[in-house]
Every structure is written in C-alpha cells, then in structure tokens.
Amino acid sequence: MNDEKNLTIQDIAEKAGVSIKTVSRVFNNSPNVRQQKRDLVLGVARDLGYRPNISARQLASKRSFVLIHFYDNPNMDYLSGIYDGMREACSEKGYYAVAERLSSQNRSYKDSLLDYLTRTPVDGVILSPPISDDKAVIREIEKRGIPCSLISPGIKKRHCINVFIDEKTAGRKMTEFLIERGHTKLAFISGLDTHTASSQREAGFWSAIEAHGLKRKDMMRIGGDFSMQSGFAAFEALAKSKTRVTGVFAGNDEMAIGTIIAALRTGMKVPEDISVVGFDDSAFARSMWPPITSLAQPIEEMAKLSTRKLIDWIDTKERIENDFEFPTEIMVRDSCP
Amino acid sequence: MNDEKNLTIQDIAEKAGVSIKTVSRVFNNSPNVRQQKRDLVLGVARDLGYRPNISARQLASKRSFVLIHFYDNPNMDYLSGIYDGMREACSEKGYYAVAERLSSQNRSYKDSLLDYLTRTPVDGVILSPPISDDKAVIREIEKRGIPCSLISPGIKKRHCINVFIDEKTAGRKMTEFLIERGHTKLAFISGLDTHTASSQREAGFWSAIEAHGLKRKDMMRIGGDFSMQSGFAAFEALAKSKTRVTGVFAGNDEMAIGTIIAALRTGMKVPEDISVVGFDDSAFARSMWPPITSLAQPIEEMAKLSTRKLIDWIDTKERIENDFEFPTEIMVRDSCP
DNA sequence: ACGAAAAATGACAACGTTGTCAAACGACTT
DNA sequence: AAGTCGTTTGACAACGTTGTCATTTTTCGT
Numbered sequence: 121m122n123d124e125k126n127l128t129i130q131d132i133a134e135k136a137g138v139s140i141k142t143v144s145r146v147f148n149n150s151p152n153v154r155q156q157k158r159d160l161v162l163g164v165a166r167d168l169g170y171r172p173n174i175s176a177r178q179l180a181s182k183r184s185f186v187l188i189h190f191y192d193n194p195n196m197d198y199l200s201g202i203y204d205g206m207r208e209a210c211s212e213k214g215y216y217a218v219a220e221r222l223s224s225q226n227r228s229y230k231d232s233l234l235d236y237l238t239r240t241p242v243d244g245v246i247l248s249p250p251i252s253d254d255k256a257v258i259r260e261i262e263k264r265g266i267p268c269s270l271i272s273p274g275i276k277k278r279h280c281i282n283v284f285i286d287e288k289t290a291g292r293k294m295t296e297f298l299i300e301r302g303h304t305k306l307a308f309i310s311g312l313d314t315h316t317a318s319s320q321r322e323a324g325f326w327s328a329i330e331a332h333g334l335k336r337k338d339m340m341r342i343g344g345d346f347s348m349q350s351g352f353a354a355f356e357a358l359a360k361s362k363t364r365v366t367g368v369f370a371g372n373d374e375m376a377i378g379t380i381i382a383a384l385r386t387g388m389k390v391p392e393d394i395s396v397v398g399f400d401d402s403a404f405a406r407s408m409w410p411p412i413t414s415l416a417q418p419i420e421e422m423a424k425l426s427t428r429k430l431i432d433w434i435d436t437k438e439r440i441e442n443d444f445e446f447p448t449e450i451m452v453r454d455s456c457p
Numbered sequence: 458m459n460d461e462k463n464l465t466i467q468d469i470a471e472k473a474g475v476s477i478k479t480v481s482r483v484f485n486n487s488p489n490v491r492q493q494k495r496d497l498v499l500g501v502a503r504d505l506g507y508r509p510n511i512s513a514r515q516l517a518s519k520r521s522f523v524l525i526h527f528y529d530n531p532n533m534d535y536l537s538g539i540y541d542g543m544r545e546a547c548s549e550k551g552y553y554a555v556a557e558r559l560s561s562q563n564r565s566y567k568d569s570l571l572d573y574l575t576r577t578p579v580d581g582v583i584l585s586p587p588i589s590d591d592k593a594v595i596r597e598i599e600k601r602g603i604p605c606s607l608i609s610p611g612i613k614k615r616h617c618i619n620v621f622i623d624e625k626t627a628g629r630k631m632t633e634f635l636i637e638r639g640h641t642k643l644a645f646i647s648g649l650d651t652h653t654a655s656s657q658r659e660a661g662f663w664s665a666i667e668a669h670g671l672k673r674k675d676m677m678r679i680g681g682d683f684s685m686q687s688g689f690a691a692f693e694a695l696a697k698s699k700t701r702v703t704g705v706f707a708g709n710d711e712m713a714i715g716t717i718i719a720a721l722r723t724g725m726k727v728p729e730d731i732s733v734v735g736f737d738d739s740a741f742a743r744s745m746w747p748p749i750t751s752l753a754q755p756i757e758e759m760a761k762l763s764t765r766k767l768i769d770w771i772d773t774k775e776r777i778e779n780d781f782e783f784p785t786e787i788m789v790r791d792s793c794p
Numbered sequence: 795a796c797g798a799a800a801a802a803t804g805a806c807a808a809c810g811t812t813g814t815c816a817a818a819c820g821a822c823t824t
Numbered sequence: 825a826a827g828t829c830g831t832t833t834g835a836c837a838a839c840g841t842t843g844t845c846a847t848t849t850t851t852c853g854t
Contacts (some may be wrong), residue, residue: 125630128814128840144842152802154850175515176840179809183842196533348744374744381746384721404741407711409683466812476834481812489832516839520812526810 127170147172149435174214184241185215187430190222190233190257191248195374197402198419202248202271213347213431215243222251230256232446237264244378244430246271246423250315269416269430271422274316276443281433283419283426287317290365291324292331294369294397294415297450299332303367303395307340309354310380311371315346318371321399325369340365344375351378359386367456373398373405378413380455395456410454417448466509473501484509486772511551521578522552524767527559527570527594532711534739535756539585539608542760549629550768552580559588567593574601581767583608583760587652604776606767608759611653613780618770620763620781622754624654627662627785629668631706631734631752634787635697636669640704640732644677646691646716648708652683655708656734662706677702681712688715696723703731704793710735710742713749732793747791754785 127219129147133140138157145153146161164170178185189206191199200217200281208216220236222229236242237260244267251257252270261268262279273298275284298306308325311318322341322420344350350371355378370376376398380390388394390410398405401416425444433439466484470477475494482490483498501507515521526543528536536556543554557573559566574597575580581604588594589607598605599616606618613619635643645662648655659678666676679694681687688707692715695702707713713735717727725731727747735742738753762781770776 126840130840140840141804141842142802145803148842152800153803157802173516173840175512176809177842178512179516179811180840180842181508182809196537200533348741349746352746361615378746381718381721385746387724389722404685409686409689409715409722463810467810478812478834482833485812491832494832510810513839514812516841517810517812519839663804757850 126173126215127168128173129170132161132165132168132170136161166333172214174216177214182241184243186218186242187215187244187246187427188236188240189217189219189241189246189248190249190251191219192222192229193248195372195400195402197403197404198248198400201419202246202423204262205420205425206246206427209424209427209431212428213435215427215431217427222257230260233257234260237261237266242266244434246270246426246430248272249274250312253314253316267430267433269426271426272317274320277344278442280442281426281439281444282421282428282442283429283446285422285448287320288324288327289418290399290415291321291369293324293330293448294321294399294450295325296332297413297444298367298369298395298397298456299328299334301395301456302368304334305338305363305365306367306369307332307342307354307358308367309342309344309351309368309370309375311344311346311375318346319369338363338365344371346372346374348374348378350379351375351380352382353378355379355382368394368396370396370398373400373402373414374411376414376455377404377408380408380410380412391454391456397456401451404452405453408455413453413456414451415448416451418446431444461512464505464667465510466507469498469502469505469507472505474499477715478649479634509551509766511553514551519578521580523555523577523579524552524583524764525573525577525579526554526556526583526585527588528556529559529566529588530585532599532709532737532739534741535585538756539583539760542757542762543583543764546761546764546768549765550772552764552768554764559594567597570594571597574598574603579603580771581605583763583767585609586611586654587649590651590653604767604770606763608763609654611657615779617779618763618766618776618781619779620759620766620783622759622783622785625661625664627752627754628658628706629665629734630780630785631658631787632662632665633669634750635704635706635732635734636665636671638661638732638793640700640702642675642700643671643704643706644679644691644695644702646679646681646688646705646707647714648681648683648712655683658708675700675702681708683709683711685711685715685718688717689719690710690715692716692719705731705733707733709733710737710739710749710751713751713792714741717745717747717749722780728791728793734793738788742788742790745792750790750793751788752785753788755783759783 129143133143143161146158174185204220210217222233245261246269248271251358252273272284273282278392308322310322340363342354344354368379370379374394379396383390383394390396399413401414405412405414466477466480470480480498483495523763540556547554559570582598583606585608589610609621610619645659647659677700679691681691705716709714713733718734720727720731727733735749735751738751742749
C-alpha cells in the first residue's frame with residue numbers, strides 16, 4: 121500500500137534528521153554510530169520500507185555482493201538444498217547467490233576457477249564436497265583473500281568456516297539401527313574414496329560392529345562410486361559371495377536404490393529378505409518403492425548458517441567462530457522399518 | 458596477459474577518438490551510429506579486452522539486466538538443463554539468470570509472483586511447464602510490459618516467444634517405435650491433466666494406433682501424475698487387467714521407472730516380458746537398470762534460444778519471430794531395444 | 795573544569811554508465 | 825549557394841551509494 125517511488129538513503133536521512141553518510145553506515149554495520157541513531161535510522165527505514173539499491177552499492181564500493189557456490193556433485197537434491205539455504209541467507213543481507221559447477225572431469229578445472237575469480241569479482245566462496253576437500257582450490261581462494269566457507273569438509277580448515285555433521289557418528293548410528301533390528305550379517309557399500317565423508321561413514325560402520333561384538337568376517341565391504349549402477353553391481357557381488365547378509369548400508373541413496381532394484385530382479389523381497397538403508401534422504405529415497413530408510417542431514421539449514429557466517433565475516437572482516445556442527449536424523453521408512 | 462586495471466568506456470573512447478556516449482551507443486546497439494565508427498569502437502574494445510560494468514549500467518539505466526525463470530517442476534534434470542542454457546545465453550550479453558520456484562501448491566502463488574515482480578526489477582521472464590500454461594501468470598507479466606518467453610507451452614501465445622517441440626508428433630513417434638518392434642497391445646500412462654503437453658503426447662499415441670490399424674480395445678490408458686509412485690500403481694492396474702500388454706509408454710521417465718520396479722517385483726523381466734519407454738531422457742533414465750529408452754528433447758538448446766530471443770526483444774524492443782520448434786530424438790536403450 | 799584523545803558525524807567527490815538535449819554534420823531541395 | 829530536415833555526435837547532469845577527510849561532539853584523565 122506504499123507509494124511506488126523508490127526510496128533512497130536521502131529520504132531516510134531527511135526523515136531521520138541525520139546525514140546520508142550516517143544512514144549508509146547503519147546499513148553497513150559500520151562501527152562508530154551511536155546506538156540511539158542506529159535504532160532511529162533502522163526504525164525510519166522499516167517504516168518507509170526502504171531497500172538499498174544494490175547496483176549503486178556495487179558501483180560505489182567496488183564490491184560485488186556476490187557469493188558463489190562451487191560444486192561438483194551431480195546430486196541435484198543436495199544442490200538445491202544448498203542453493204535454497206544460500207538464497208535465503210543472501211536475500212536477508214542483500215547479497216546474490218550464484219552456483220557454478222567446477223567439474224573435476226575437466227582437466228583444466230583449476231584454471232576455470234581462476235578464470236572465474238578474476239573475471240567476476242566475488243566477495244565470498246562456498247565449497248561443497250568433494251571440492252571442499254580440494255586443497256589446491258582452497259589455497260587459490262585464500263591467496264586472493266576471499267572469505268571461504270566449507271560444507272562438510274573432510275578435514276576442517278582453520279582459515280575457513282566449516283559447517284558439517286559428524287559423519288563417523290552418523291555412520292555408526294545408522295549401523296546400530298541395523299544391528300538393533302536384529303541384523304548380524306551386514307554389508308557396507310562405500311562411495312568414492314576422494315569423498316572423505318564416505319570413509320568416515322565407513323569408520324563409523326566398523327566402530328559399531330566392534331562395539332557390538334559382531335564378527336568382522338560376517339561383514340562385507342564393497343566399493344562403489346555413489347552411482348545407481350554401482351549399487352546394482354554391489355548387490356550382484358553380494359549375491360555371489362558365500363556370506364548371506366541381511367542388512368545393507370549404502371553410502372548414499374542412489375546406491376541404495378541400485379541395490380534394491382538388483383535385489384528385486386532376483387526375486388528377493390525388500391525388506392523381508394534383505395533390508396537396505398541409505399544416506400542423504402534424497403527425494404528419490406522418499407519416492408522409491410519401497411521408500412528407503414535414510415540418514416537426513418539438515419543441508420538447507422547448514423547452507424543457510426554457512427552463508428550467514430560468511431556474510432558476517434565479509435562485512436566485519438573478522439571471524440569469531442570457525443566450526444559449526446549439525447545434528448542428523450534417521451528417517452525410518454519401509455526398506456528397513 | 459593484459460594489465461589488471463579495469464577498463465572504462467572512457468578508455469575506449471579516448472583510444473578510438475570518439476565520445477563516451479558514442480561508445481555507449483555502440484554497446485547498446487543503439488541506432489544512429491555510423492557503421493564505420495561502430496566497427497572502430499568494437500575493434501578497440503576487443504583489443505583492449507573491455508567488459509562493461511554491469512552495476513553502473515544498472516544504476517544509470519534503471520534496468521536490472523536480470524532474467525528470471527519461474528518454474529514449478531520437481532524434475533531437477535530438466536531444470537538444470539534450462540538453467541545451463543539460460544546462463545550461457547545470458548553471459549554472452551551481460552545479463553543475469555535467476556531461477557525462482559513458483560509453487561502452485563502454495564495457495565497464494567500468484568501473489569508471490571506479483572511480490573517478486575514488484576520487489577525485484579526484472580527485464581524478462583521465462584516460464585516452463587506447467588507455468589507456461591498459466592494464463593493468469595502470463596497476463597500479469599504482460600500487464601507490466603515485461604517481455605516473456607514460454608518453453609513448451611500448451612497453446613502458443615501471440616504476445617510471447619514460444620519455444621517447443623511437437624509433442625503430438627513425438628508421442629506418435631514413440632508409439633510407432635513400440636509398434637515397429639512388434640508390440641500390438643500397448644498401455645499409455647498419462648501425466649497430470651494440467652500439463653497440456655501430456656495430453657498432446659497421448660493424442661500422438663492414439664493417432665499412431667489408428668494409423669497402424671490396431672484395435673483401441675487392445676490398448677490401456679492409465680492416469681498417472683508424473684511421479685514414480687504413480688508409475689508403480691499403473692503397473693499394478695495393468696497386472697490386474699485382462700489385457701496382456703507387452704509395451705508400455707510412460708508419459709515421463711519417473712513413471713517409467715516406477716513401472717519397471719513394479720514389474721521386477723512380480724518377477725517379470727524387462728524388456729523380455731514387458732517393454733517400457735519413457736519421455737524426457739532424464740539422468741535417471743540413463744542410470745536405471747535396465748537403462749530406459751526415452752524421448753530426448755534438446756532442452757538446453759531450447760532454453761538458450763529462448764533466452765537469446767528474449768534478450769533481442771528486450772534490447773531492440775521488438776520481436777521478429779515468435780515461434781521456434783525443435784526436433785526430438787529417441788534414445789534407444791535396453792528397456793525397449 | 796580543562797585539554798587531549800577518541801568517537802561520531804557530515805560535506806563532497808568519486809564510482810562507470812545512460813538519458814537528455816543541444817550542436818554539428820550531411821544530403822537534399824530549391 | 826542557401827535553406828531545410830533528418831541523422832550523427834557530444835557535453836554534461838543524473839543514477840544511489842560509499843570513501844575520504846575534515847569537523848564536531850563526547851569521553852576521560854588530571
């Protein structure tokens with residue numbers, strides 16, 4: 121119901137009886153503004169429904185207000201979770217969220233990163249696995265003095281913001297879930313070794329086995345690569361072996377789907393003959409038949425916090441905390457009820 | 458190897474011996490610049506590696522250089538195809554690509570559109586199904602005078618750019634593919650009725666049946682909703698019926714996957730006992746086991762052209778052509794070889 | 795209560811582009 | 825050759841913000 125005219129800092133300044141510059145300072149969280157004026161300005165701005173003009177800001181400050189998420193993960197579910205979280209946090213603070221694929225297939229992928237960073241001015245970077253483990257990439261970003269936030273890094277970096285779940289504990293939790301349901305012969309389908317999180321999940325798997333006094337020789341470890349096909353292949357390996365496993369822990373949902381399809385083909389029933397659990401709680405895990413029990417991480421929340429802290433860092437030029445851990449939850453569904 | 462300093466129009470103007478304004482005109486494809494000067498300026502700019510400053514452009518021209526894609530389609534594969542196409546076309550012309558979900562679940566989704574359009578200045582809009590069929594949405598955009606491009610609209614709009622495939626012919630082509638492989642008893646699993654393209658595919662299906670002299674009563678038509686689950690349910694309906702169909706045409710890949718999984722569960726073999734074909738050629742169609750024969754449309758190319766034409770329209774304020782049809786291709790895979 | 799130092803504030807010039815409008819130029823007509 | 829009209833060009837002021845630096849106000853130690 122407000123008038124359409126675009127408000128400027130000028131309008132706010134007049135209404136509040138302060139100078140333009142003071143208003144500017146308030147909106148940039150600059151120090152050296154009396155709290156009383158800060159509140160006054162903020163109040164007036166809210167009343168009038170003022171929104172800063174980003175272009176003008178960019179032009180005058182030579183900052184871009186662009187945060188970029190570099191990824192190389194074909195899982196669209198995960199990506200859009202991150203993107204949504206980023207976007208929400210960005211719009212709170214007048215930043216732009218951009219996502220850019222940095223394919224490690226591409227031989228010159230480091231070059232294309234450098235290209236990107238020199239071409240487009242970028243105020244902050246968010247990396248997700250497996251790139252959050254790429255030291256060369258992180259070094260280049262650091263060298264340019266660009267604040268950087270890592271999502272689920274294998275090793276936490278002191279010079280970055282780290283946002284993560286405890287992968288090992290999650291892996292252990294999932295394994296214990298299987299054990300509690302009476303499964304004593306288990307298989308673990310791993311992901312790619314370049315994906316540190318995957319090894320940590322596996323460590324959790326073995327730690328649960330040990331803690332519950334199960335025998336290592338009753339367990340199978342099959343190497344996968346996160347693809348549906350590798351889950352399919354994993355089941356075939358399982359079927360050939362002497363060990364009769366009744367519970368399968370797949371390193372992600374896609375491999376879980378592959379495993380289930382392969383099992384169905386041989387006439388086995390899920391979960392009656394074999395139980396399968398996944399990891400990531402993707403949309404396909406929910407819509408598969410049977411729906412797949414999977415470990416959910418609050419990826420959108422993680423991305424949101426990651427972005428907020430990154431923006432704080434950019435705005436204030438200092439980091440208070442580095443590390444933020446998030447809880448996980450097992451979504452119990454029919455594939456292992 | 459160039460110096461790092463950011464070039465401005467000023468630099469180009471000096472080097473070329475013309476005024477700042479003339480350079481500006483050249484970069485905006487404004488009329489009334491002598492061809493000779495135009496070439497000169499363009500040449501100098503290329504030599505120096507000049508790139509216009511978008512923020513300054515936005516500020517001075519009050520345009521946003523933002524194109525927005527409104528979607529409400531959970532298929533990430535399709536979406537990222539569109540996004541990639543948009544992005545490429547945008548970066549050619551210095552525009553920004555933004556994607557925004559406009560959920561029809563949300564009761565007030567038209568409001569959120571209006572909100573968006575009034576909040577953020579937007580120079581052009583791209584709509585994909587099912588939103589490209591929403592007259593109310595299109596009307597609101599038109600009312601604001603924002604150029605609009607539709608991807609695969611059910612009915613082509615004269616005031617918009619339309620980019621599409623011939624859905625009916627595609628449906629017919631796919632059906633004939635099944636018929637040529639000896640299937641005479643077929644099932645068609647439809648998508649949501651709100652999705653006009655789906656009905657057109659179905660029309661193609663029936664036209665092929667008729668053209669090949671097959672009997673309508675040997676055919677089954679099952680209503681689905683594009684979800685994996687509905688594909689699953691469709692197979693169960695199929696199994697219950699008396700008609701023994703050997704070929705299934707699913708309205709999209711997800712329903713094809715559901716159908717296949719359901720078939721596998723009953724011990725049937727695909728494609729030996731039943732052949733299934735899908736539509737869209739999504740990543741899951743490729744990585745499913747068996748991989749699914751599916752109809753591919755060049756969605757990325759379509760989005761790219763759509764975007765280019767939209768930008769032309771914005772820049773020149775006129776549209777030469779409205780309609781652009783693209784070819785399709787059947788990707789033959791194991792689910793119906 | 796006084797001065798010195800620190801904190802808060804403001805005036806004004808950037809930032810790199812486009813819009814406006816007036817001036818210069820060219821091609822015609824007479 | 826002068827006059828007319830359309831085309832091409834350019835000077836200069838926006839656009840809405842931040843950076844710089846000078847000025848004012850507050851705080852604090854004595």
